[in-house]
Amino acid sequence: MTKSLNKIDSQNVKVDVHYLTRVEGHGNIVVDVKEGRLTKCEFQVIESPRFFESMLAGRSIWEAQHLTSRICGICACGHTLASIKAAEDALGIKPSDEIIMLRRLLLNTEMLDSHILHIYILVAPDLLGVKSILPLVKTHRPVIEMALRMKRMSDYGGEVLAGRHIHPISYVIGGLTQLPSREGLEKLYNLMLESRKDGEETVKIIKTLKFPEFERPTQYMSLTHDDEYAMYDGDLVVNGEKSKVNNYRKLFIESVVDYSKAKISKINGKSYAVGALSRFNNNFDKLHKKAKAVAKELGLKSPCHNPYLNTAAQLVEWVHCLEDSITILEKILKEGLNEHKVVVSSWPKRSEIGKTKYKPNTGSGCVEVPRGSLFHEYTIDDSAHITAANCVIPTNQNMGNLEDDMRKIVPELLGKKTQEEITLDLEMLARAYDPCISCATHLLDVKFVE
Amino acid sequence: MSTSRIAVIGLGNTLRRDDGIGVIILESLLSHYSRAGIDYLNFGIASFDLIHRLQDYEVALLIDGISAGLAAGELKIFDLEKVAFAKDSSIVSSHELNLEDIFKLTRNLEIKTKIYVAGIQVQDIGFGESLSQVLKDNLEQLTRQIDNFIQERLF
Numbered sequence: 113m114t115k116s117l118n119k120i121d122s123q124n125v126k127v128d129v130h131y132l133t134r135v136e137g138h139g140n141i142v143v144d145v146k147e148g149r150l151t152k153c154e155f156q157v158i159e160s161p162r163f164f165e166s167m168l169a170g171r172s173i174w175e176a177q178h179l180t181s182r183i184c185g186i187c188a189c190g191h192t193l194a195s196i197k198a199a200e201d202a203l204g205i206k207p208s209d210e211i212i213m214l215r216r217l218l219l220n221t222e223m224l225d226s227h228i229l230h231i232y233i234l235v236a237p238d239l240l241g242v243k244s245i246l247p248l249v250k251t252h253r254p255v256i257e258m259a260l261r262m263k264r265m266s267d268y269g270g271e272v273l274a275g276r277h278i279h280p281i282s283y284v285i286g287g288l289t290q291l292p293s294r295e296g297l298e299k300l301y302n303l304m305l306e307s308r309k310d311g312e313e314t315v316k317i318i319k320t321l322k323f324p325e326f327e328r329p330t331q332y333m334s335l336t337h338d339d340e341y342a343m344y345d346g347d348l349v350v351n352g353e354k355s356k357v358n359n360y361r362k363l364f365i366e367s368v369v370d371y372s373k374a375k376i377s378k379i380n381g382k383s384y385a386v387g388a389l390s391r392f393n394n395n396f397d398k399l400h401k402k403a404k405a406v407a408k409e410l411g412l413k414s415p416c417h418n419p420y421l422n423t424a425a426q427l428v429e430w431v432h433c434l435e436d437s438i439t440i441l442e443k444i445l446k447e448g449l450n451e452h453k454v455v456v457s458s459w460p461k462r463s464e465i466g467k468t469k470y471k472p473n474t475g476s477g478c479v480e481v482p483r484g485s486l487f488h489e490y491t492i493d494d495s496a497h498i499t500a501a502n503c504v505i506p507t508n509q510n511m512g513n514l515e516d517d518m519r520k521i522v523p524e525l526l527g528k529k530t531q532e533e534i535t536l537d538l539e540m541l542a543r544a545y546d547p548c549i550s551c552a553t554h555l556l557d558v559k560f561v562e
Numbered sequence: 563m564s565t566s567r568i569a570v571i572g573l574g575n576t577l578r579r580d581d582g583i584g585v586i587i588l589e590s591l592l593s594h595y596s597r598a599g600i601d602y603l604n605f606g607i608a609s610f611d612l613i614h615r616l617q618d619y620e621v622a623l624l625i626d627g628i629s630a631g632l633a634a635g636e637l638k639i640f641d642l643e644k645v646a647f648a649k650d651s652s653i654v655s656s657h658e659l660n661l662e663d664i665f666k667l668t669r670n671l672e673i674k675t676k677i678y679v680a681g682i683q684v685q686d687i688g689f690g691e692s693l694s695q696v697l698k699d700n701l702e703q704l705t706r707q708i709d710n711f712i713q714e715r716l717f
Contacts, residue, residue: 163689167577182577185607229610246663249670256671264614279606 123148125526127535139547141538142371143522153519155511155542157374168501172465173199173492174285180488180503181279184548186229188279189222189270190481191488191503193344197477198488199285201358203470203496208453211287214273216344217440218283219479220433221269223343226482227388227426227433228266230546231318232259235423238540239321255317262310265303269437272296287456291449301441304434311431315406318427324537327417328520330513331384333364334391335480341391341398341432343480349394350379357478360487366504376512377504383512386484387545388425389416403432419517422544426482466495474500483507483546507547514545566601568716569619573626575607580684580694584625587682587705595709599717612664613671621676621716625708628681635683635700639711642677678715680708 127143144152164183168176177195181188193215200207207215232255233245242248249256267277273292274280282289336354337346347354348363355363364384366375377384392399392407396414399407407413407428412421460468476489484506491500518538525534572588574581585604592602601619605612616622623639630638642665668675682704685694693701 167689179577182575182607188606233610244663246666246670249667253671260614260671263611267611267614276604277611279604 125522125531125534127531127538139542141518141535141542143518143534143538145522145526148526150519150522153515153522154371155514155518157372157511164503165501168490168498171498173202173490173496173498174460174465176488176490176498176501177284178279178281183503183505185278186226186548187222187481187483187486189218189274189283190479190486192274192280192283193219194477194479194481194486194488194503196283196285197479198475198490199477200475201477202473202475202490202492203285204473205286207286210449210453212344213440213443214288214292214449214454215283217437218270218273218280219343219481220437220440221266221273223433223482224269224430224437225263225266226546227430228259228262228314230482231314231423231426231430232256234543234546235540236321238536238543239323258310258313262307262314265300265307268303269300272300284456287454289456291451291454294445297441297444301438301445304438304441307434311434314427314430315409318424319410323418323420323424324540325418326420326517326521326524326541328419328517329415329417330516331379331382332390332393332415333379333384333386333509334394334485335478336394337398339398341395341400341436343391343433345479348478348485350384357487358476360476360478360489360504364509366508372511374508374511376515377509378512383516384509385419385513386506386509387422388429388482389419389422390484391480392416392425392428399428400432400435402435403428406431419513419541420544422546426546466497468496469494470496481506483548484509505548507545510545510547514542514547517541566599567620568600568712569603569615569622570600570712571603571605571612571615571622571624573605573607573624577689577691579686579688579690579692580682580697581627581687583627583682583684583693583697586693586701587625587680587708590701590705591709591712594705595712597709597712600712610664613667613673616668616675616677617673619675621678623678623680623708623712623716625680625682627684627687628679630681630683632683634685634694634696635704637680637682637704637707639678639680639708642679678711680711 124147125145127141140156142152142154142156164180168179171179176199177192180195181192183191237244237248240248245256270280271277275282331350333348333350335342335346336349347356348360364377364379366377369376393415410424412424412428470492472493474489474491476487478485478487486506487504489502490498493499518541521537521541522534525537570588570591572585574584576582576585585606588602588604596602632638685696
């Protein structure tokens with residue numbers, strides 16, 4: 113949709129990318145430079161709102177995680193776990209250490225899955241100068257087959273742990289409905305060991321690719337934990353200051369803008385970033401030593417202020433999550449799982465829901481998902497039905513930061529790059545954030561020719 | 563990673579009314595016509611993962627809602643090899659790739675699985691958990707028709 117310019121015009125540039133490709137859902141990039149002045153710089157989310165919070169109102173809290181897992185086909189496990197944590201907070205339920213270990217493992221598999229999808233399928237085509245993964249099947253077939261093999265490993269993890277590879281069914285409030293099979297866990301463990309080689313190969317490949325040079329220091333928010341690289345649990349941290357998850361409404365303010373269906377979030381009146389690079393910057397010390405070595409090999413240092421390198425941070429996290437998963441699986445396979453501590457025995461029957469009296473309460477939960485900190489918050493009445501719900505997704509939190517990046521990079525590129533090159537740089541910048549705009553319908557448009 | 567050679571896969575979002583028809587028919591097949599030697603898989607709104615799962619099977623039937631200008635609730639079962647896609651095969655449009663792109667990828671990767679699609683014309687894909695009345699009325703018949711196809715063509 114952009115006009116090609118034969119010569120570089122630093123005074124007038126118009127970028128109008130309708131339907132940015134290789135992101136989930138529909139978003140536009142609109143930038144206007146008139147007579148050398150940046151007059152418009154927007155990332156417009158044009159998806160219709162999905163009203164999940166409204167859909168939850170009036171529903172039993174016991175079914176919230178099944179509904180919210182449908183918010184996303186990629187972060188289904190993350191939504192399930194954030195939902196369960198919020199529900200347990202509201203109900204006053206404390207899960208056992210074994211349950212938390214299994215949740216960490218599930219979250220790791222999702223992180224492994226999504227990061228490899230982003231690195232190979234969504235970002236690699238930009239860095240290799242093609243429009244999509246399809247031409248790469250011809251030119252880089254072994255690499256694409258390796259990417260699919262890596263995805264297959266993490267998908268299998270979801271299947272073994274959560275009952276199916278997408279939209280987990282066995283992870284519920286208070287535990288699991290069934291234990292994962294030992295045979296499945298052994299197979300997953302072996303697949304993960306085999307994946308180490310593919311991870312090493314991926315590091316070699318990513319090392320050869322050139323990411324755009326750009327820097328803009330910003331506020332980085334993520335979970336943080338004294339004992340681990342925080343993914344499942346911890347306090348929130350931004351600018352070195354910690355706060356409790358249930359204070360999130362005081363920490364950041366969401367507001368509506370007229371050009372986008374997504375809200376913009378700010379901390380201290382300024383935009384902030386969430387996601388792999390934020391976690392890397394805030395929690396570098398807690399990474400697995402192999403992940404730290406990969407960061408060194410890739411030349412990635414904390415703090416890193418180049419948003420394009422979010423992809424490199426994802427690869428570092430991929431290695432961390434793989435090694436963390438292998439450690440967890442070794443423990444499980446050695447010590448076994450205690451069915452009494454993991455499997456939920458007091459799941460309320462549908463006919464019982466509403467008869468038991470609960471303390472009206474509000475609970476919140478946060479987990480790190482591939483694109484950043486994900487929040488769920490539910491208020492329940494005395495029958496444990498949800499009266500109010502709030503879900504804050506990472507992509508919304510990143511929107512303001514992306515626009516501020518665009519505002520800085522466009523003037524830097526004026527006079528140096530053509531309109532087409534600026535457009536590509538902006539598309540790549542948006543894709544680096546791995547935005548998830550969530551369309552979530554799968555209609556196949558078919559024309560039958562008689 | 564499966565010992566079965568046949569997969570029947572339900573696709574769609576059950577929170578978007580008729581968009582969930584593939585998953586609902588899959589559940590109906592499992593309840594009424596479950597057959598040995600077949601993996602019945604609920605893929606929900608996932609799609610990219612189809613690529614590496616498809617290659618586990620000799621033959622796969624994908625059940626999904628379609629927009630094809632047919633009467634609401636009408637079923638068309640077609641062989642993927644006989645669907646002509648647009649010439650421009652270089653643009654992949656979304657994060658979770660759409661089915662057309664998935665099919666192109668399976669072809670480019672020379673995945674040998676024979677793929678059929680059971681497409682049901684949808685009427686309403688707005689937010690909600692129940693099917694439109696016409697699809698609800700046809701559910702039993704659709705399930706039976708699809709099971710007949712499975713029995714006659716997939717084994």
